[in-house]
Amino acid sequence: MVVESLPHFTPPARKRWESISAHVRHRLLTNVWCTHCRCETTIVNFSGAIKGGNLLLMGECVECHGDVARVIEGK
Numbered sequence: 001m002v003v004e005s006l007p008h009f010t011p012p013a014r015k016r017w018e019s020i021s022a023h024v025r026h027r028l029l030t031n032v033w034c035t036h037c038r039c040e041t042t043i044v045n046f047s048g049a050i051k052g053g054n055l056l057l058m059g060e061c062v063e064c065h066g067d068v069a070r071v072i073e074g075k
């Protein structure tokens with residue numbers, strides 16, 4: 001069990017994120033599209049919030065440190 005540090009998640013976002021299984025979370029974090037690198041990258045230093053019923057992760061690209069985001073659609 002990997003204990004992740006989630007200092008910038010709102011409580012509902014944290015709850016949603018923690019409802020996702022660890023291997024799926026890992027995949028979600030490691031196949032984020034970076035418009036700067038024009039390739040899939042890993043999102044780091046991310047925060048989480050619920051927007052329009054979806055979980056929105058906002059962070060930076062591990063390669064170029066540009067802004068990247070991922071929307072995880074609600075069930």
Ligand SMILES: [Zn+2]
Binds near residue numbers: 038041064065
């Ligand atoms: Zn990048």
